[in-house]
Amino acid sequence: MLPLTVVVRHILHVDLDAFFVAVEVARRPELVGLPVVVGGDPGGRGVVATASYEARKYGVFSAMSLKTAQRLCPHAVFLRGDYAEYERVSKVFHHILADFTPLLESGGLDEAYLDITGCEGLVGTPSEAAARIRALVREQTGLAASVGIGTNRMIAKIASDKAKPDGVCEVGEGEEAAFLTPMPLRSMPFLGASTEKRLNSLGITTIGQLAAFSDGALNSLFGPHGAVLAQRARGIDHTPVGEGHEGRKSISREGTFNEDVASSQKLRAVLRAYSESVASQLREKGWRTRTVSLKLRFGDFTTISRSVTLKRPANSNDAVYEAVEDLFEKAREQDGRAIRLIGVGLSNFVEDVKQLSLETSVDEKQEKLSAAFDKMRTKYGVRSLQTGRTAFRGIADEDDRLLERQTGLSSQIH
Ligand code: TTP
Numbered sequence: 001m002l003p004l005t006v007v008v009r010h011i012l013h014v015d016l017d018a019f020f021v022a023v024e025v026a027r028r029p030e031l032v033g034l035p036v037v038v039g040g041d042p043g044g045r046g047v048v049a050t051a052s053y054e055a056r057k058y059g060v061f062s063a064m065s066l067k068t069a070q071r072l073c074p075h076a077v078f079l080r081g082d083y084a085e086y087e088r089v090s091k092v093f094h095h096i097l098a099d100f101t102p103l104l105e106s107g108g109l110d111e112a113y114l115d116i117t118g119c120e121g122l123v124g125t126p127s128e129a130a131a132r133i134r135a136l137v138r139e140q141t142g143l144a145a146s147v148g149i150g151t152n153r154m155i156a157k158i159a160s161d162k163a164k165p166d167g168v169c170e171v172g173e174g175e176e177a178a179f180l181t182p183m184p185l186r187s188m189p190f191l192g193a194s195t196e197k198r199l200n201s202l203g204i205t206t207i208g209q210l211a212a213f214s215d216g217a218l219n220s221l222f223g224p225h226g227a228v229l230a231q232r233a234r235g236i237d238h239t240p241v242g243e244g245h246e247g248r249k250s251i252s253r254e255g256t257f258n259e260d261v262a263s264s265q266k267l268r269a270v271l272r273a274y275s276e277s278v279a280s281q282l283r284e285k286g287w288r289t290r291t292v293s294l295k296l297r298f299g300d301f302t303t304i305s306r307s308v309t310l311k312r313p314a315n316s317n318d319a320v321y322e323a324v325e326d327l328f329e330k331a332r333e334q335d336g337r338a339i340r341l342i343g344v345g346l347s348n349f350v351e352d353v354k355q356l357s358l359e360t361s362v363d364e365k366q367e368k369l370s371a372a373f374d375k376m377r378t379k380y381g382v383r384s385l386q387t388g389r390t391a392f393r394g395i396a397d398e399d400d401r402l403l404e405r406q407t408g409l410s411s412q413i414h
Pocket residue numbers: 015016017018019020021048049050051062063109110111164408409410411412
């Protein structure tokens with residue numbers, strides 16, 4: 001029998017510090033050291049997308065209303081945000097990482113996992129690779145990247161949080177338990193607020209206490225999920241990079257208008273821009289989507305969601321936009337009132353494997369066009385390219401201004 005060797009993995013989790021704010025500070029040095037909030041006008045209706053570390057000292061955090069943020073930190077600089085620029089920088093960031101290993105998984109605009117096991121000959125030790133990544137990111141974007149190094153994804157993710165701001169945290173083989181034991185439960189990725197509450201009510205507040213809890217008790221409380229929780233708390237996570245569970249469920253983008261908008265033409269232009277944005281993220285991950293969704297919120301906060309399942313999984317800008325436009329037309333026929341919030345979502349992903357079919361010619365054309373579109377946008381920025389549908393007079397500019405004006409700017413991955 002062959003001896004069984006267990007390969008110790010070297011996983012890096014790289015996450016940019018205060019991403020949206022850092023992009024703003026990098027191009028406006030006068031903001032260095034100031035409390036800065038990206039999200040919109042302090043008097044406006046939106047929420048904080050991100051706050052600089054200086055603003056966080058005043059208790060300002062993501063998802064807080066801008067009004068509250070202003071109350072806590074009245075002297076902060078409030079910026080509307082420039083989503084197109086954040087996407088451009090995100091692509092530069094991902095291109096840097098792609099040179100280190102083919103085993104790369106994006107966790108969103110500003111974070112990614114890298115499995116560099118076996119790449120040591122090319123990239124050096126994990127800490128050397130981390131230093132090189134941080135230097136390249138700093139050089140090419142002006143941003144600080146924090147890096148966590150561990151023997152699995154979860155440890156690397158928790159370590160990158162610990163490394164912030166602007167640092168590296170390495171947890172070596174065999175050090176996992178000691179690293180996790182004193183951590184509060186909320187440092188564990190994917191542990192939801194309700195699970196945390198239930199565990200708190202049992203007197204469990206740290207990862208170490210959770211690790212020591214019996215499997216049987218956790219199983220009877222949480223079902224099969226209980227066993228996973230216990231394993232994670234003990235530092236065990238066999239999930240390969242590229243097959244993580246976060247980011248797998250949906251990709252969406254939504255924005256709130258400063259004033260409700262009734263013009264279908266304007267709404268369609270925003271839908272086009274959002275369709276391109278989510279489809280581009282989908283292609284970056286190498287996926288296709290089966291389901292396309294539209295979200296509309298009216299002035300009185302009533303919200304409707306409509307979804308359609310595509311005949312064939314798709315990843316082109318046009319396929320996404322056509323599906324969402326169809327949903328939009330039907331929804332407008334039923335209720336044509338002015339819109340406060342609009343969003344496009346994708347879900348039910350499949351890996352992007354080319355399908356053999358005689359009918360793919362139209363899809364293929366659209367897909368090639370979309371790939372060319374991604375390249376142009378990466379190289380020259382989002383403004384370099386407007387498609388026919390967003391470029392009609394006034395709308396392209398209006399659309400860009402809207403993207404900047406909108407609050408809750410994130411393409412959040414749910
Ligand atoms: P995060 O990586 O969670 O936060 P961050 O980069 O601002 O700060 P840090 O990593 O140093 O703690 O999110 C990345 C970007 O995503 C963030 O800059 C803005 C956006 N975002 C939102 O728009 N809404 C949100 O609720 C969150 C959490 C992030």
